[in-house]
Amino acid sequence: MAIQKVMVIGAGQMGSGIAQVCAQAGLEVLLNDISEESYERGIGTITRNLSRNVEKGRMAEDEKAAVLQRFTKSLSLQDAKDVDLVIEAAVENMDIKQSIFKQLDVIAPEHAILASNTSSLPITEIAAVTNRPAQVIGMHFMNPVPVMKLVEIIRGLATSDEVYNSIEELTKKLQKVPVEVNDFPGFVANRVLMPMINEAIFTLYEGVATKEAIDEVMKLGMNHPMGPLTLADFIGLDTCLYIMETLYEGFGDSKYRPCPLLRKYVKAGWLGKKSGRGFYEYS
Numbered sequence: 001m002a003i004q005k006v007m008v009i010g011a012g013q014m015g016s017g018i019a020q021v022c023a024q025a026g027l028e029v030l031l032n033d034i035s036e037e038s039y040e041r042g043i044g045t046i047t048r049n050l051s052r053n054v055e056k057g058r059m060a061e062d063e064k065a066a067v068l069q070r071f072t073k074s075l076s077l078q079d080a081k082d083v084d085l086v087i088e089a090a091v092e093n094m095d096i097k098q099s100i101f102k103q104l105d106v107i108a109p110e111h112a113i114l115a116s117n118t119s120s121l122p123i124t125e126i127a128a129v130t131n132r133p134a135q136v137i138g139m140h141f142m143n144p145v146p147v148m149k150l151v152e153i154i155r156g157l158a159t160s161d162e163v164y165n166s167i168e169e170l171t172k173k174l175q176k177v178p179v180e181v182n183d184f185p186g187f188v189a190n191r192v193l194m195p196m197i198n199e200a201i202f203t204l205y206e207g208v209a210t211k212e213a214i215d216e217v218m219k220l221g222m223n224h225p226m227g228p229l230t231l232a233d234f235i236g237l238d239t240c241l242y243i244m245e246t247l248y249e250g251f252g253d254s255k256y257r258p259c260p261l262l263r264k265y266v267k268a269g270w271l272g273k274k275s276g277r278g279f280y281e282y283s
C-alpha cells in the first residue's frame, strides 16, 4: 500500500526536518506536538528553509506554497486516526516513547506503520507495548534532516519484511539513502559517533586542551565538518546524554559511561544550540 498521509510527532529540530522532507516528497503531513508554541517554532523553521530554497533558485514560489499547503497542525494524537504512517520524533526517553506508541496502537488504522526516529533506544522494546510489533520500525534520520542523506532503518525483532520494504521505498522517495541495521543500542551511527563525542568531552574535562583546540584538531586533522563539541551542541547535550546512558545500560560496559561534565551541563539546562548555551554560547 502506498504511503500518502503521515503524522510526524514532535516539531523540534528533527521532527520539523522530517516533516519538511515528507511534504517536499508530496505526502500529506500532520505535524504534531504537545505545545502550540513548539508547533509554531517548527513550522517557522520549515517556512524559512523553504524560503531559502526559493531565494537560491532551487524551488519556485508556487512550489513552496504547495509544500506548505500539505501541512496540518496537530495537537492531539487522536489525529492519527486516518494516517498510513507515523514517524515519532519526540524526546529520547523510553517512557515517553512507549506511552506515545501505546496510544497510537489504539488510534491509528490497522494498516498503519509506526516508526520511531529514536537515536538509540531499542525498537523491539518500543514495539512490545503495541499489538502490532510487525509494523513497528526505526527510521533514524540525521541532523540537519534536509541536508543529510542517510536514514538508518532499524528492524525490531518482529518487524516484517513487507514493512521494511515499504519504509525503504519511502526513504528513497524522500531522496535519502537507506541503510539496514539490526536492533542493538545506538544502532551503528551513535554506537560509533557518540563515544567519540563523549571522549572529546572527557578530553576537555581532564584539561588536555581547550574546547576550541579540541574542535580544531578534529576539523583540520580529520576533515570533520564540525568539531565534536560543536557537533554535541548541535545535536543537543540532553540527547547526547540520553544516548550515552542507553549505550551504558544496554551493554553494561564502563567504556560507555557518560562524562560527568556532560551530566553537569544538562543538569544546568545548558543543552547546546537549542537552549542558547552548551560548550559554546549562541545568540
Ligand SMILES: CC(=O)CC(=O)SCCNC(=O)CCNC(=O)[C@H](O)C(C)(C)COP(=O)(O)OP(=O)(O)OC[C@H]1O[C@@H](n2cnc3c(N)ncnc32)[C@H](O)[C@@H]1OP(=O)(O)O
Binding pocket: 049, 052, 056, 118, 119, 141, 142, 143, 144, 145, 146, 147, 148, 189, 190, 193, 225, 226, 231, 235, 239
Ligand atoms: C544524534 C543522532 O542520532 C544522529 C545525528 O544526526 S548525528 C549528527 C549528524 N550530522 C552531522 O554530523 C553534521 C555535521 N555538520 C555538517 O555536515 C555541516 O556543518 C552542515 C551541513 C550542518 C553545515 O554545513 P556548512 O557547509 O558548514 O554550512 P553552510 O554553508 O551554512 O550549510 C551548507 C548547506 O546546508 C544547509 N543547512 C545548514 N544547516 C541547515 C539546517 N539546520 N537546516 C536546513 N539546511 C541547513 C545550508 O542552507 C547550506 O545549503 P545551501 O548553501 O545549498 O543553501
Ligand SMILES: NC(=O)C1=CN([C@@H]2O[C@H](COP(=O)(O)OP(=O)(O)OC[C@H]3O[C@@H](n4cnc5c(N)ncnc54)[C@H](OP(=O)(O)O)[C@@H]3O)[C@@H](O)[C@H]2O)C=CC1
Binding pocket: 009, 010, 011, 012, 013, 014, 015, 032, 033, 034, 035, 038, 089, 090, 091, 092, 093, 096, 100, 117, 118, 119, 120, 140, 141, 142, 143, 234, 235, 236, 239, 274
Ligand atoms: N538531535 C539530533 O541530532 C537527533 C535526534 N534524534 C532523535 O530525535 C528525537 C527528537 O530529537 P530532537 O528533535 O533533537 O529534540 P527536540 O528537543 O528539538 O524536539 C523534541 C520535540 O518533541 C516535543 N515533545 C516532547 N514530548 C512530546 C510528546 N509526548 N508528544 C509530542 N511531542 C513531544 C517537544 O516539545 P516541547 O519542546 O514543548 O517539550 C519538542 O518540540 C529524539 O528521539 C532524538 O534522539 C535522531 C537523530 C538526530
